[in-house]
Amino acid sequence: WNQNYGARNRPYDFGVYSITWPQDQFLFDQAERQGISSFNFGEAIAGTVPLTDKDRTGADTAEVAKKFAKSDLGPPVPGSCYTNDAFIVKNALTQDPATDPSPPRGDPLNTESRFNCFREKFGAQLAGGTVPAFTYLVLPEDHTEGATPGKLTPRAHVARNDHALGQLTDLISHSSIWQSSAIFVIEDDSQDGADHVDAHRVPAFVISPYARQGAVVHTRYDFLSVIRSMELILGMEPLGLFDRLATPMYDVFSAKPRNARPFDVLGYRYNASEKNPDTAANRAMTHGLNLNFPDQVSQEELDRQIWKTIYGPNAQPPPPGPNANRGQ
16 A cells, blocks of 8 residues: 555555455454454455455455455445445556446445445345344545536535435434444545544544443544454454554443434435536646546645635635645
């Protein structure tokens, strides 16, 4: 990923090629090793890509196939409705846009259709008593399409993403598994700079009957605190030193389910169909930039566009932070 973030024209191959897998691999692998049931809606790297490479053994391929079967990452999974997020613009192995199965965000695979897909499969799991202990789900529209003329505004994209999360929470909290549920939510690309390195202001939610409603928690948590907390709830062994030493989010929870009332999804506060106007300013800002896919323009540039769609074309955004990503 260092080379990927360095704009050296490499595909996003971390978690795709077996040579990039860490020693204990990923959460899905640990779930398999310990017999923890899981299902994957949308995470198509992390050692779950069913493509061969020269470093992958037969045993590796068998493990990948086992994990891929517990996912909704089409194609080639029959009946799936989630885009395969392993391939961003180019196939991660062939670097060929023609073989890239990931549709742009403008296609039907948006946050609302992703929720509809989850609702259908979750209903079947409930009916069969097969709801997995660990479910992973991606809602992609928080990346937005910037100021692209004729496309949804950033505010509309975020509203749709938020609404899908509300629908998800409504569905689970009105189900028979709510009393034993915890939903952890984090946002990708939460600020300027590489999200792997400098995401010290990550918006986060913990939604559960055991979440302390209205509590003010001063404990310092980071991304690995979220991972460690999920591991402890699942009885999952940590993958390495960093999650083993992370501070669990104990102060977020109470010992009894005092927050057990179901959540009702709210309606939109913003126009979820709002489009960017076809103005000279928007055309100039977006000319030559690939905003149909996530992470194809610098965060500094996308931040500038989002700022101007909210505050006007003449508004000056604040300067980027010290670790700003000014490249692709």
